[in-house]
Amino acid sequence: MKLSLLAVTVFLSAGLTACGGGSGGSDSASASDLESKTIDLGESLFHDTNLSLDRTQSCATCHDPDHAFTDPSTNDGGNVRAASLGDDGVSLGDRNTPTALYSASIPEFSFGTHRRFNSPQADYVGYIGGQFWDGRATTLEDQAGGPPLNPVEMNMPDKATVVARLRENTGYEEAFTELYGTNIFDDVDAAYSAMTQAIAAFERSPVMSPFNSKYDKFIRGEYQYSPVSKAALGKARFFSQQFTNCATCHQLRPNGNSGETFSNYEFHNIGVPVNTELRTANGSEDGFTDTGLAAIDAVSDETDTSGLEGKFRVPTLRNVGVTAPYMHNGVFQSLDTVIRFYDRHLTNSTNGINPETGIAWAAPEVGENISFTELRQGTALSENDIEGLVCFLYSLTDEQYEHLLPEDAAECGL
Incomplete structure (x- = not known):
């Protein structure tokens, strides 16, 4: 089961205390302040085209907030594309871009059973959940780490290159060190993981699960x-x-x-x-x-x-x-x-x-x-x-x- 936003921010706060806190004095920050700042950071990352090789594509390019977080781009026939174009403007995947809305409700990938409703069928037994169409990303954090390194999506060569792009933005440097510790950029894997945590926090925020139909x-x-x-x-x-x-x-x-x-x-x-x-x-x-x-x-x-x-x-x-x-x-x-x-x-x-x-x-x-x-x-x-x-x-x-x-x-x- 996924952690709630409050649990995520409490975890971050505990982590910062253990590593001596960040440059912004996170020890005294409230959980709600940390939650808000993490979501804001995640939203900025979600919209940042600089995290793709040619600096043309962000998460929001294929998950457009104005179009229910899907890709509204059309092909030569005037229909919405079956698959999104990559950062290079040429590459096409083989699967349709799903909405990112309500992705926080998808359970972590597992094998199990659950009850069905309004159905004469027996309870389901099998694999459940996970991000992407095939469930290959167990959590939202796992999913957020995939597109930047996918050659037909954002096309970055490795995590180190992504982290270097993050450090080009002084606002990111300040936010990352405040939320994840002053030494966060000393470890590429840790910094990349922090990026995925922030994006996942945004995807767990109420704006991504409005329930107002x-x-x-x-x-x-x-x-x-x-x-x-x-x-x-x-x-x-x-x-x-x-x-x-x-x-x-x-x-x-x-x-x-x-x-x-x-x-x-x-x-x-x-x-x-x-x-x-x-x-x-x-x-x-x-x-x-x-x-x-x-x-x-x-x-x-x-x-x-x-x-x-x-x-x-x-x-x-x-x-x-x-x-x-x-x-x-x-x-x-x-x-x-x-x-x-x-x-x-x-x-x-x-x-x-x-x-x-x-x-x-x-x-x-x-x-x-x-x-x-x-x-x-x-x-x-x-x-x-x-x-x-x-x-x-x-x-x-x-x-x-x-x-x-x-x-x-x-x-x-x-």
Whole structure:
């Protein structure tokens, strides 16, 4: 379980006392002062393009605060990119940039079990949580340390180069020595770790988990779904054990509880096809297969990881209405398509055609290990059901991003 912000700052305070304190007299600073300063430092680091090789890319470049902390950049076709461009302006990864919002709610990567809600399925047993689509970063701190050194992202050659960039900023030098001790820059690994701690503190701050969507207001008694609206129909369908399988993987807490993130952070292979357009653009080798969970170091000691191939962590549905494209590889452009993709598994479904291509759904990238038990739960959706589910998902948009919703949101009765 992650430490709370207060626990983090108390830990920092204790650490500073042990090493003689920083230049700003941290021994007398309150925990709230340390918390605030750490968050402020983390926010500055999050927006700092100088931490990339060509000084063009920051965390915020791909996690834009004005666009629900996702990458709004578009390709030549006018669609939002399936994967973000790197600092060099050319490199492309193979996975879609997920929102950084609510990342603090993702549990540390582990193997365990948890209860499911509004689902006839048994309790889940398996890998849970972790940052990135494949869970390879156990904590937020681990995640924050990845992009600066990734050659297709910020492209810095090593930690020492990143720390040298930090020291170019006198404000950082003052903040780091105050928060982490006067000798923090004597050890490259310690200084790099301090950077990741500060970024993680920002990502744990309230601004990154606002919980102010219409759904949150409904839970607090500040908003009511019109009973005759499409959104109300979608809400009923979403939480239904009889009609849909949505809540099986996208509900974390019992009904009516605040803090619902609409993911229980399980790992599943749902049969997502290859994004051939992205593979062509990023120059992937012929025959490359993204095996997801099976390829990460944390599971490498298993004698046989074939049962994990094609599995990715269930994403949050918060702000999903404004964070297209969808799936781990950005292969789908609309929520309507995503819901039809799920529906095709159900008895009597009429959704055998991908509406974005006009032909049958492409084959899964990994045809084994597909979670058919979960996917085949429920009954085929009507057109009204699909429209309702899209509308309910729109209602999970935080207040500050509602202006980004597509035009059809006006028909939802929100």
